[in-house]
Amino acid sequence: MKADALPVLYSFRRCPYAMRARLALMASGTVCELREVVLARKPPALLLASAKGTVPVLVLPDGLVLEQSLDIMRWALQCNDPQHWLPPSTVEMELALALIAQCDGDFKSQLDRYKYPTRYDLPNGLAHRAMGAQFLLILNTRLQTHRYLHGDHFGLADAAIAPFVRQFAHTDPTWFAVQPWSDLQRWMAAFEAADTYLQVMVKTPAWQAGQTPARFPAF
Numbered sequence: 001m002k003a004d005a006l007p008v009l010y011s012f013r014r015c016p017y018a019m020r021a022r023l024a025l026m027a028s029g030t031v032c033e034l035r036e037v038v039l040a041r042k043p044p045a046l047l048l049a050s051a052k053g054t055v056p057v058l059v060l061p062d063g064l065v066l067e068q069s070l071d072i073m074r075w076a077l078q079c080n081d082p083q084h085w086l087p088p089s090t091v092e093m094e095l096a097l098a099l100i101a102q103c104d105g106d107f108k109s110q111l112d113r114y115k116y117p118t119r120y121d122l123p124n125g126l127a128h129r130a131m132g133a134q135f136l137l138i139l140n141t142r143l144q145t146h147r148y149l150h151g152d153h154f155g156l157a158d159a160a161i162a163p164f165v166r167q168f169a170h171t172d173p174t175w176f177a178v179q180p181w182s183d184l185q186r187w188m189a190a191f192e193a194a195d196t197y198l199q200v201m202v203k204t205p206a207w208q209a210g211q212t213p214a215r216f217p218a219f
Contacts, residue, residue, distance in 0.1 A: 016163030132197035
């Protein structure tokens with residue numbers, strides 16, 4: 001292992017799982033070699049690192065491979081958390097993880113069927129949009145009390161969940177904009193306007209073996 005070796009992040013710009021991993025890596029100040037993946041042509045190096053073949057995957061300089069986005073987030077923030085994204089107590093961490101589990105479980109299932117109904121042999125995704133909206137109402141209720149999901153500053157739950165709410169919102173922006181969840185809409189608008197979000201969404205050419213490594217963050 002080279003002394004100056006960087007972690008290698010296999011990512012796909014629009015994937016919400018990869019997005020939240022990049023958000024945490026940036027917040028922690030972790031510099032990586034970014035390998036943007038074309039999912040239809042997965043590079044052999046990705047499949048060698050992780051047989052599951054999905055992104056994100058983070059390969060650490062010591063050879064350890066992190067294959068789940070939430071594991072990458074927690075690893076990065078446990079290394080360095082200058083913005084205090086990690087909840088400060090065990091109880092608050094459990095609450096944040098429970099909310100993230102709701103997002104990653106039932107809400108993600110409804111989101112997929114709403115956004116890609118033909119993939120599931122559905123005539124449309126409207127019934128699943130209505131079911132997914134129940135989770136958004138839960139988030140809106142939380143945001144009526146605090147500016148962010150677990151307090152007064154952006155944190156782990158916000159970064160983990162916002163990319164999926166963004167995907168839901170962008171499926172039909174006109175419909176989303178007229179729903180009765182003004183606090184959620186305010187939260188999402190602030191997320192998309194934040195410098196951190198804009199920096200993690202910078203477009204990067206697809207990675208090919210042998211090319212000059214791209215750094216993330218790119219500054």
